[in-house]
Amino acid sequence: MIFQNVIWAITLTGMGLVALGFVYAITQAGRPAEAAEAARVNRRSITLRRGLFLALLLLGIGIAWASLRPFPIPPQHAPLQATQVVDVIGHQWTWDVSQTHLKVGEPVEFRVTASDVNHGFAIYAPDGRIVTQTQAMPGFTNKILYTFDTPGTYRIMCLEYCGVAHTGMTTELEVAAAGDKP
Amino acid sequence: MSSLELYPLDERLPRGERVMFNLYMITALLLFVLMMLLGLTMRMTQAEWTPVLAGMFYKIMTMHGAGMVGTMSLASTAVMWFFLRKYVSLHLWAFVSNYVLFMLGALCIIWAVFIGNFASAWTFLYPLPVHSMGLWSSGAAAAFMIGYLLIGVGMLLFYLDAAAAIIRRYGNLGRGLGLQWLFGGTIDPTHPKAVVAGTMVIIANSLGILAGAVVLVMCLINLYDPEITLNALVVKNLIYWFGHMIINATIYMGVIAVYELLPRYTGKPYGISRPFLWSWAVSTVFVIIVFPHHLLMDYAEPRWMLVMGQIISYAAGFPVFLVTAYGVLTNIHRSGLRWKMPSMLAVLALFGWAAGIVPAIIDGTISVNRVMHNTQWVPGHFHFYLLLGVLPMILTLLYHVVGSRRRAPVNSGADRTGLFLYVVGGISFCMAFLYAGHVSVARRFAVHLPEWVPTDRVGSVAAMVLILGMLVFAVRIIVGLLKAPADADPSHPAG
Numbered sequence A: 001m002i003f004q005n006v007i008w009a010i011t012l013t014g015m016g017l018v019a020l021g022f023v024y025a026i027t028q029a030g031r032p033a034e035a036a037e038a039a040r041v042n043r044r045s046i047t048l049r050r051g052l053f054l055a056l057l058l059l060g061i062g063i064a065w066a067s068l069r070p071f072p073i074p075p076q077h078a079p080l081q082a083t084q085v086v087d088v089i090g091h092q093w094t095w096d097v098s099q100t101h102l103k104v105g106e107p108v109e110f111r112v113t114a115s116d117v118n119h120g121f122a123i124y125a126p127d128g129r130i131v132t133q134t135q136a137m138p139g140f141t142n143k144i145l146y147t148f149d150t151p152g153t154y155r156i157m158c159l160e161y162c163g164v165a166h167t168g169m170t171t172e173l174e175v176a177a178a179g180d181k182p
Numbered sequence B: 001m002s003s004l005e006l007y008p009l010d011e012r013l014p015r016g017e018r019v020m021f022n023l024y025m026i027t028a029l030l031l032f033v034l035m036m037l038l039g040l041t042m043r044m045t046q047a048e049w050t051p052v053l054a055g056m057f058y059k060i061m062t063m064h065g066a067g068m069v070g071t072m073s074l075a076s077t078a079v080m081w082f083f084l085r086k087y088v089s090l091h092l093w094a095f096v097s098n099y100v101l102f103m104l105g106a107l108c109i110i111w112a113v114f115i116g117n118f119a120s121a122w123t124f125l126y127p128l129p130v131h132s133m134g135l136w137s138s139g140a141a142a143a144f145m146i147g148y149l150l151i152g153v154g155m156l157l158f159y160l161d162a163a164a165a166i167i168r169r170y171g172n173l174g175r176g177l178g179l180q181w182l183f184g185g186t187i188d189p190t191h192p193k194a195v196v197a198g199t200m201v202i203i204a205n206s207l208g209i210l211a212g213a214v215v216l217v218m219c220l221i222n223l224y225d226p227e228i229t230l231n232a233l234v235v236k237n238l239i240y241w242f243g244h245m246i247i248n249a250t251i252y253m254g255v256i257a258v259y260e261l262l263p264r265y266t267g268k269p270y271g272i273s274r275p276f277l278w279s280w281a282v283s284t285v286f287v288i289i290v291f292p293h294h295l296l297m298d299y300a301e302p303r304w305m306l307v308m309g310q311i312i313s314y315a316a317g318f319p320v321f322l323v324t325a326y327g328v329l330t331n332i333h334r335s336g337l338r339w340k341m342p343s344m345l346a347v348l349a350l351f352g353w354a355a356g357i358v359p360a361i362i363d364g365t366i367s368v369n370r371v372m373h374n375t376q377w378v379p380g381h382f383h384f385y386l387l388l389g390v391l392p393m394i395l396t397l398l399y400h401v402v403g404s405r406r407r408a409p410v411n412s413g414a415d416r417t418g419l420f421l422y423v424v425g426g427i428s429f430c431m432a433f434l435y436a437g438h439v440s441v442a443r444r445f446a447v448h449l450p451e452w453v454p455t456d457r458v459g460s461v462a463a464m465v466l467i468l469g470m471l472v473f474a475v476r477i478i479v480g481l482l483k484a485p486a487d488a489d490p491s492h493p494a495g
């Protein structure tokens, strides 16, 4: 399953729930409640809010925990022990990539920096979806650890606006299947 | 507590105030329409329907970003002023100075972009302003930054005057925020929400603007002496501290209109409560420290800051969903709400805010950001809560004021049609961005891949529909504001 599609589904669900809340209140907005009923509705709404608070709190803590452990960004100051290492330098408006032929199934370490302005180093899979990215910032080296699982031609695009030819700043990576000669 | 009288006496604008308010709002409406047309031009360029070259696209993008953020600030400052002046004594000179400095700053920015060719985006991320590859001069970059500084100084003047007024009336800013009631005590039910929200904005946005001033001065020094190089990561942190704050402050200023006006249409009092005070107190902190979520892909950023960026992004949802949106929903529920333009816009505004932050919060997750950062997911969520959240808040007040001048809420078929176009166009426009983001369409691309063009076309058509609605609003409101106010002479109530 493509990760982005999962996010899309979750987002539509979340926005849809917000919309439902509004639709419900809007359909109820026209009929004023009498005093006794208003008090009852009010008490119910306070209980409901407590419930929602607890539910969201648990959800938030759960997702934060699950998504931060292990920490999604590899250690930046320790060796990463990848079998393939690629040095990447962004320039206005080209990529300097030390190694463009890579293998599936073995971790690759990308060490990404820039020589002039900020660039964004994003890897697009053959199906057109982003698989990973980091910023290319002058004066800093950001390290990605990524293991390709499908062979094919991956496209690198610049995702940080870097001047007039920003969109032309692309290059390719060839990822070979395990048995193939890289 | 705000009075439930529809057009209370203490809200009337004396002549000088009325002229200034009209100036602010008419300027803002005209700028909104112009900036929307620039936005449409960009969207249609991506859709391959207008032959705009990349050089022009990025100038337009810079103008649209800076112009929209600036105009939102201008208009929402007028919202805050409109209500705050009822509770504390503000000086007109501060409100006037903010306007004058804004206009001067806007001129600098327009000059820098369209004459000086400056196109470094509204975020002027260092070191792009000094690396134009010959497209703009350091003079143009300096003019842009000086423009920002002028606007920032104007806002600081306004906030200083407002802070002084709140302190004169309530003793200190903490009491304005209602901190004394967080843990106990009897909450004064007449303590105005406008003061709570206003105090929060004064504190947070002043800090943001100061960060902005620091980074602008650093960049200006670097422009004139490139030997003095800056740390790109530090600069980025400061820029997003400033940028995140200034755009979010517009929501917190704008929402005052909903707090104040909606209860008058529902007829249900909407007083302050302990959860309300807590939500504003914690939001003050959250909005100040949440900015690292803009740097989640900067792996060199200290890890604790990235974790903070994610956690605080989540936390920031609580006050919005559970206090403000929920509060509005309970206020309209079973109320006998009178559906008029202002009340419809107020409900839309809260929907736009609450729904728009869903994709924003999700994108605050580091592992999600890794595939969504700098895709059109980002303009997707922020257009959602700016177009369908903040702008409707401002329109709520404007339609209310237009109604007050005729002593009857506006509710004509033309306005309702405008609203229909605006909502349908707006939601489709934003969803086209979000959809594009989830299929990895990059943001800030003047030229799109062929497979991206269909969503660009949907977005373009939706933007046209939205702009039609906005044109109806702008014309109706400007005409309404310029009409002689009925309440200038209370002995002759008009229409």
Ligand code: HEM
Binding pocket: B035, B036, B037, B038, B039, B040, B042, B043, B061, B062, B064, B065, B066, B068, B069, B072, B121, B122, B123, B376, B379, B383, B386, B387, B391, B442, B443, B444, B445, B463, B466, B467
């Ligand atoms: C009809 C209404 C609007 C249209 C058609 C429009 C269109 C656009 C487009 C096409 C982009 C560039 C997207 C990309 O990066 O690929 C953009 C960016 C942006 N828009 Fe809008 N927009 C509209 C309204 C607004 C409003 C109301 C705001 C309020 C603040 C706003 C603020 C921004 C900002 C801050 C950016 C980012 C610029 C950048 O990336 O540097 N826009 N808009």
Ligand SMILES: [Cu+2]
Binding pocket: A090, A091, A093, A118, A119, A120, A158, A159, A160, A161, A162, A166, A169
């Ligand atoms: Cu680039």
